[in-house]
Structures are given as structure tokens and as C-alpha cells.
Amino acid sequence: MTSPQGRLRPHAPTARRVTDLAAAHGLAAAGAPAADVQVSGVTVASGDVAPGDLFVAVRGLTVHAARFAAQALDLGAAAVLTDDEGLSHLADAGLADRVPVLLAADPRALAGPVAAWLHGHPADRLVTVGVTGTNGKTTTSYFVDAALRAVHPVTAVLGTVELRIGEESIESPRTTVEAPVLQAICALALERGAGALTTEVSSHALALGRVEGFVADVAAFTNLQRDHLDFHGDMEGYFAAKAALFTPAHARRAVVVVDDDWGRRLATEATVPVETVATHVGAPGADEADWAVVAADVGLDGVGSRFTLRGPDGTTHEAASPLPGLVNVSNAALAVVVAHAAGVPLGTAIAAVGAAHAVPGRMERVVERGDGLPLCLVDYAHTPDALVLALEAVRPITPGRLVLVLGSDGDRDRGKRPIMGEIAARLADVVVVTDENPRSEDPASIRAAILEGVRSVRPDLHDVVEATDRRQGLLDAVAAAHEPDTVIVTGKGHEPTQEIAGVFHRYNDRDVYLEAQRRHRAGTAGLPA
Ligand SMILES: CC(=O)N[C@H]1[C@@H](OP(=O)(O)OP(=O)(O)OC[C@H]2O[C@@H](n3ccc(=O)[nH]c3=O)[C@H](O)[C@@H]2O)O[C@H](CO)[C@@H](O)[C@@H]1O[C@H](C)C(=O)N[C@@H](C)C(=O)N[C@H](CCC(=O)O)C(=O)O
Ligand SMILES: Nc1ncnc2c1ncn2[C@@H]1O[C@H](COP(=O)(O)OP(=O)(O)OP(=O)(O)O)[C@@H](O)[C@H]1O
Numbered sequence: 001m002t003s004p005q006g007r008l009r010p011h012a013p014t015a016r017r018v019t020d021l022a023a024a025h026g027l028a029a030a031g032a033p034a035a036d037v038q039v040s041g042v043t044v045a046s047g048d049v050a051p052g053d054l055f056v057a058v059r060g061l062t063v064h065a066a067r068f069a070a071q072a073l074d075l076g077a078a079a080v081l082t083d084d085e086g087l088s089h090l091a092d093a094g095l096a097d098r099v100p101v102l103l104a105a106d107p108r109a110l111a112g113p114v115a116a117w118l119h120g121h122p123a124d125r126l127v128t129v130g131v132t133g134t135n136g137k138t139t140t141s142y143f144v145d146a147a148l149r150a151v152h153p154v155t156a157v158l159g160t161v162e163l164r165i166g167e168e169s170i171e172s173p174r175t176t177v178e179a180p181v182l183q184a185i186c187a188l189a190l191e192r193g194a195g196a197l198t199t200e201v202s203s204h205a206l207a208l209g210r211v212e213g214f215v216a217d218v219a220a221f222t223n224l225q226r227d228h229l230d231f232h233g234d235m236e237g238y239f240a241a242k243a244a245l246f247t248p249a250h251a252r253r254a255v256v257v258v259d260d261d262w263g264r265r266l267a268t269e270a271t272v273p274v275e276t277v278a279t280h281v282g283a284p285g286a287d288e289a290d291w292a293v294v295a296a297d298v299g300l301d302g303v304g305s306r307f308t309l310r311g312p313d314g315t316t317h318e319a320a321s322p323l324p325g326l327v328n329v330s331n332a333a334l335a336v337v338v339a340h341a342a343g344v345p346l347g348t349a350i351a352a353v354g355a356a357h358a359v360p361g362r363m364e365r366v367v368e369r370g371d372g373l374p375l376c377l378v379d380y381a382h383t384p385d386a387l388v389l390a391l392e393a394v395r396p397i398t399p400g401r402l403v404l405v406l407g408s409d410g411d412r413d414r415g416k417r418p419i420m421g422e423i424a425a426r427l428a429d430v431v432v433v434t435d436e437n438p439r440s441e442d443p444a445s446i447r448a449a450i451l452e453g454v455r456s457v458r459p460d461l462h463d464v465v466e467a468t469d470r471r472q473g474l475l476d477a478v479a480a481a482h483e484p485d486t487v488i489v490t491g492k493g494h495e496p497t498q499e500i501a502g503v504f505h506r507y508n509d510r511d512v513y514l515e516a517q518r519r520h521r522a523g524t525a526g527l528p529a
Contacts, residue, residue, distance in 0.1 A: 004170045005163060005177055006048030010187040015040040015052065016118055018079045018100050024117055025110060030087055031080070031101030039078050042115040042180035044108075051076030054118075056180070057086045058108040069095050081107050081114065112179030112213030122186035123214055127152070127196040127342050130211065131159075132245050133222025133257075135386045136331045137175070137200040139323065139362045140222055143335030145198045146356035147349040148342065152195030158185065159200035161360050161494045165189050171496065176205030179212050186214075196342070203241040204231060211250055219251035219272070220338045222331065224262035225385040230413050239265070246270035255338045257330060258289055275312075277337050279330035291337050296329045298396060305329050309336065309350075317346065320354035323363045325393020327386075361493025363393065366513040367478075373520055374403070374485040376478060376513045380493030382409065382436070384419045390490060391427040400484025404428035405477050407470065407491055408450055410441030410499075417446060421453025425464070432477050434467040436491045437499040443468070470498065471512050478516035479525040489513075 018034040021027070040052040046068035049055055055072035057065035057080055066086035069077075070093060079100040080090065087103060090096040104110050116123065129144050131137045138159050145157040156165040160175045165188060176199065177185065189197055201219075205211055224239055239262055246254050246266060256267045258276045264285070267274050278289035286292045294316065296307040304322045307329045311317065321332035332353050339349040358364050367376035375397070381390040387406070394402060404424050408417045424431045433450050435443045447466055454464055467473025474489055481487050489509045492498070498507035519525040 002048050002050065003045070003173065005173055005181050006043065006045065006050075008163060008165070008170070008181065008188055009041060009050070009184040010119065010191050012191070013040040013187070014118065014120060018054075018102070021054070021114060021117070022102050025104075025114060027081070027102040027104055029100060029102055031090070031096050032099050034079065034100035034102075037078055037100050039118065041184065042111060042118060044111050044178050044180060046072040046075070049075040049077045052078050054078065054102075054114065055080045056107050056111040056114070057082040057089075058111070059083065059085060064089055066090055069093065069099075073099060081110065083107055108209045109212050112183060112209065112211065114213075115180035115183035116213040119183050119187040122183065122190050123197070125190055126186060126194060128186075128214070128216045129196070129198040129218045129220065129338060129342055130201040130214070130216035130245060130251065131198065131220045131222070131338075132201040132203070132206070132242050133220075134225040134383060135381075135389075136222035136327065136334075137202075138380070139328060139331045139359050140220060140335050140338070141198045141200050142359045143332055143353045143356050144220070144338050144342075145196075147335060147339030147344045147352040148196040148198065150348045150352040151344050154189075154192055154194040156185065156189040156194050156197040157199075158182070158197070165194060166192050174204075175200050175202040176210050179210045179214070182210065182214055201245055203238055206241045206244045207231070211245070214250065215248075216245075216251045217253070218338050218341045219245045219254045220334060221246070221254070221256040221263060221266055222334060223257060223260050223385075225260075225383050242266070243269060246272055246274070248272055253341060255334060255341055257334050258285065259283060259330065275337060275341060277334055279333045280326075291333065293329060293333050296326065298324070298326055298329070298393070307333065309333055311346070317350055319350045322354060322356050323359065324397060325363065325389060327389045327393060328363065361495070361510070363390070364510065366510050367517050369483060369486075371520075372483050373517060374400070374478065374481040374483060374487050376516070377486065377488040378493060378509045378513070379488055379490045381490040384416055384423055387420055387423050387490060388427065390488065391423070394486050394488055395427070398484070398486040400482055400486070401429040402427070403430040403432070403477050403481050403485055403487045405432040405434060405467075405470075405474050405487065405489040406450070407434045407436030408446055409436050409491070410439035410443070410446055414449065417449035418453030418456070421450035422456050423453075424450075425454040425457035430463045430465075430477070430480075432465045432467050432473050434470045434473040435498070435500070436470075437495075438501070439499050440501065443500070471507065474509065474512045475516050475519070476526070478513065479520070
């Protein structure tokens with residue numbers, strides 16, 4: 001069955017001849033004669049093939065997609081683009097002479113450009129923004145989108161939380177969609193009258209060719225912190241993947257936050273024009289940045305922050321972040337500069353970012369402080385640095401105790417677990433260690449690794465709880481907290497499921513808070529759920 005994102009296609013696609021496609025991209029032809037065959041869509045996933053598609057069969061990290069060609073043909077694929085290995089799989093399955101086959105050394109790199117060609121380069125008729133960095137991509141994208149919406153009646157925003165075109169939204173499969181899906185969404189967005197599109201660009205997407213054929217008008221960089229080393233090997237590899245966005249193949253110009261060494265390095269190594277933004281008040285080098293946050297009042301109203309942004313001409317502008325913490329001053333400042341670079345007047349961008357709505361699962365206030373209940377926040381921090389920043393953001397708006405509920409993902413970077421535990425014990429008053437997405441790992445051993453870090457700071461484990469069930473752990477944490485306290489649950493953000501041993505269970509931290517609120521009002525808080 002076609003996936004939801006696979007159905008995001010233009011309603012009136014253009015059909016083009018396979019022979020023209022081969023000529024335009026210098027591809028050799030094999031298989032059945034292509035003379036009268038046309039294609040009207042592109043996909044890299046056999047299950048997402050629609051009649052008339054070109055099936056791009058790539059060698060994956062685990063399997064060659066040509067092994068699924070029979071399914072693609074059953075679903076109506078009109079042609080296949082693959083490599084020599086893919087052609088032999090087709091031949092072995094007796095399919096090579098049933099369908100025109102185009103050959104390329106690296107079909108993965110061609111999926112995007114071919115889709116862009118087929119749809120008439122739709123991204124070139126939109127104002128496009130690509131946001132990368134370890135943390136802050138989603139928040140910054142929503143802030144940028146808020147500013148673009150002030151100018152363009154219809155916009156699209158694609159990322160970890162959702163794929164949204166205008167007011168229509170579907171759950172997102174991951175941070176950055178596959179290359180042909182991105183092009184099809186651009187074409188659909190144009191059909192729906194969109195003027196601008198913002199997409200998060202993950203390092204996986206850059207490494208796996210998901211933005212080939214896509215050139216953002218403005219590429220944005222938030223920061224680089226330890227993450228995804230399981231995939232990239234080391235920080236150099238991770239940086240190199242991110243840096244690929246800041247080249248003419250993927251961007252026309254760039255805005256780079258230069259608060260960390262990686263940002264400063266990127267600003268000098270990028271091969272497109274760069275505007276730099278310093279977002280830490282008084283940090284060394286801030287004077288040299290094109291834009292700088294020169295004053296910030298964090299959380300004065302118990303929510304967001306006000307800040308002053310100095311522009312390249314030396315003028316200063318009063319601006320605001322609608323979400324708590326200095327990290328969101330950073331995201332808001334970046335978003336203002338990005339939106340301005342994308343054609344939004346500065347004053348309009350500042351006003352729109354300051355008034356942006358909550359971002360799902362990012363410092364999201366689910367239960368407000370009052371009626372005996374603590375302030376209850378959901379946040380997506382799942383790296384050591386993000387956790388520090390999230391807890392530092394919450395402390396100034398917490399008159400009582402700071403209660404943290406956290407876990408760490410299974411089948412992902414193991415090294416960060418004790419570091420997260422150490423940070424939790426240092427910066428929170430009460431620590432509840434529970435499960436995130438254990439995936440194929442034993443949840444108890446993940447918790448043990450976090451607790452090892454907790455113990456390095458609090459050997460007696462006072463005010464530390466181990467909860468084998470995330471929902472119960474969160475319910476108990478809220479029930480035990482008092483009105484001046486803040487409960488923050490990190491790691492899963494907006495995620496609608498919890499992945500345990502290959503099964504995705506419906507689960508959302510927000511829903512658990514609302515349940516805790518109902519139980520508090522009904523007088524059943526603290527009883528077993
Ligand atoms: C590590 C990684 O990113 N892997 C991605 C990669 O997998 P792969 O190359 O190993 O693919 P494979 O499983 O060997 O399959 C090879 C090819 O066969 C195709 N296939 C496979 C099975 C089938 O039945 N039919 C079929 O056509 C696949 O579409 C693929 O093109 O290419 C596949 C599609 O081409 C992706 O589905 C897959 O994403 C996996 C599912 C994934 O979870 N990726 C995550 C880690 C990811 O990309 N995350 C980032 C965000 C990270 C963050 O910042 O947190 C993201 O952008 O979401
Ligand atoms: N600029 C920032 N610097 C550091 N941490 C941040 C920043 N912005 C947000 N965070 C923290 O990182 C978490 C994730 O934020 P956000 O979803 O905006 O980033 P992301 O890059 O989209 O993350 P992911 O790719 O994992 O979805 C937030 O919940 C917050 O704790």
C-alpha cells in the first residue's frame with residue numbers, strides 16, 4: 001500500500017518520455033524498448049509505486065531495491081532506473097525484458113534530479129529554505145515558516161513533526177523525505193498556490209542523497225553537537241555531511257549561527273555567500289558576526305524572551321522568542337535573519353517570529369501551573385547539549401523543584417547515555433529514569449547506563465526513581481509534584497509512538513500529562529493507572 005507521504009503528488013503530473021529522460025541525464029538504456037514509454041512519477045520505494053512511475057532501484061545499506069522490482073512492476077512501474085547490480089537482479093528474476101531499464105553508476109544521486117526534471121523543477125518556482133544542524137531544526141523551521149506566511153498566503157513546512165502544505169498536514173515518516181517525494185511535494189505545493197517551502201535537512205538526508213536536485217534559496221545552520229555517530233563514525237564525518245548543504249549544489253546563500261566552533265568553521269568553508277549570526281550575548285567574536293544578539297531577557301514573563309538583534313548596518317531591533325530559554329532566542333534570531341534573506345521585510349519577520357505558535361513537542365506547555373498542578377512541559381532534547389540547555393531554560397521559570405523524566409533511545413549512540421544521566425543529576429532536583437524507544441535493546445540495560453551517570457553525581461540516588469513504564473513514571477512524577485514545581489519530560493517530543501522490540505505502540509507524552517491532569521481533578525492521582 002502506498003505510504004501517506006507517497007501519496008503527496010501533483011494531481012496533474014506531466015508525463016514525459018523515457019527516451020527524453022535518458023537523453024537529458026546521459027543514461028544508457030537496457031531492458032525492453034523505451035520508444036513509446038512515458039513516466040509521470042518517481043519513487044525509490046517499491047511499495048509506493050503508482051502507475052506510470054519510474055522505479056529508482058538503489059543499492060541500500062541492507063538490500064538492493066531491484067529485489068523488489070516485481071512488486072514495483074505489479075503496481076504499474078513504467079520503467080526502472082538502476083545500476084549494473086540491479087540489472088542482474090532484474091535479469092535473474094526474468095524481469096529485464098519486461099520493462100525499459102535505465103542504467104547509472106549511482107542511481108540514488110539521480111532520483112532527485114530526475115524527479116525535478118520530470119515535474120519541471122518546481123522548487124525553482126518557490127522560495128525555499130533548508131534548515132540543518134543537530135538541534136533546533138524543527139523550532140527554527142516553524143519560526144521561519146511563521147515569517148514566510150506573513151508574506152506568502154500559502155506555505156509548506158516539512159520536517160520531523162509533520163508534512164504540511166497550506167492547512168493540510170500528515171504525520172512525517174522522518175526528518176527529511178526521500179528525494180522524489182520532496183520534488184513531488186514541491187509540485188503539489190505549487191498546484192495549491194504555495195509561494196514558499198521550508199524543509200528540515202538531516203545529516204542522513206545529506207549523506208543519502210535525499211536533497212540531490214534540490215537547491216534551497218537559503219540554507220540555515222543552527223549548531224553541531226554530538227549525535228548520530230553510529231551513522232557518521234565521528235564528528236568530522238558528521239560535519240562533512242552537514243557542510244554539503246552549504247555548497248552551490250544545494251543552496252544559493254546561507255545563514256550560519258557562529259556560536260560554536262563548527263559554525264565558525266562552516267562560515268569559512270561554505271562555498272555559497274554566508275551571513276553569520278552570533279546569538280550568545282557578549283560571546284567572543286560576536287562583534288565580527290553580521291548579525292548579533294546584543295541583549296536578552298529570558299523568561300521574564302514566565303514563558304518566552306525578549307532580545308535585541310544588531311544588524312550588519314549596526315542598527316538594533318527589538319525582537320522576541322515565543323518559547324522559553326536562550327536556545328529559542330538563538331532559533332528566533334536565526335529564523336528572523338533567514339526569513340529576511342528569503343525576502344521577508346525585517347520588521348515583518350521579527351513580528352511574525354515573536355508571535356509564532358507553539359511548536360509541537362518543543363518546550364510545549366501542556367499543563368499550566370495552577371490549581372495544585374505543576375507546570376508540565378514536553379521537550380524533544382535527546383542529546384547531552386540539548387538536555388543541558390533545556391534544563392537551564394526551565395530553571396528560571398521554576399520557583400519550586402525541577403522534575404526531569406528522561407530515557408535514551410535504543411539502537412542509537414550508546415555513549416551519550418551516562419552523560420545524559422550525569423547532566424540530569426546535576427541540573428534537575430528529581431530524576432525519573434525511564435524508557436524512550438528501546439527498539440531491539442534490553443530497556444533495563446539502557447536505564448542502567450543512564451543510572452551509572454546519575455550515580456557519578458548522586459551516589460546515594462536520592463530523589464532518583466527508575467520507572468520501567470514511561471506512562472506510569474510520568475503520571476507518578478506529576479502526582480508527586482507540587483504547584484511551584486516544573487515537570488519536564490524529554491526525548492520523545494511530538495512522537496506519537498514508542499518503539500519496543502520492533503512494535504510501535506501508540507504513546508505520546510502530551511496525552512499522559514492530560515491524563516495526569518484529569519486524574520488530579522478527579523482526585524485519583526497517585527493511584528495505579
Ligand atoms: C540509515 C538510513 O537512513 N537508512 C535509510 C536508507 O536505507 P537503506 O539505504 O539501508 O535502504 P535499504 O533498507 O537497504 O533498502 C534499499 C532500497 O530498497 C528500497 N526498498 C526496500 C524494501 C522494500 O520492500 N522495497 C523497496 O523498494 C528502499 O526504499 C531503499 O531505497 O534509505 C531508505 C530509503 O531509501 C530509508 O528508508 C532508510 O531510512 C531508515 C528507515 C531510517 O530510519 N532512517 C533514519 C535514521 C533517518 O533517516 N533519520 C533522519 C533524522 C535523524 C535525526 O536527525 O534524528 C531523517 O531524516 O529522518
Ligand atoms: N538552538 C538550539 N540549540 C540547542 N538545543 C536546542 C536548540 N533548539 C532546540 N534545542 C533543543 O533540542 C530539542 C530539539 O529541538 P528541535 O526539534 O527544534 O531540533 P531538531 O534539530 O529538529 O531535532 P531533531 O532532528 O532531533 O528532530 C528541543 O526540544 C530543545 O531541547
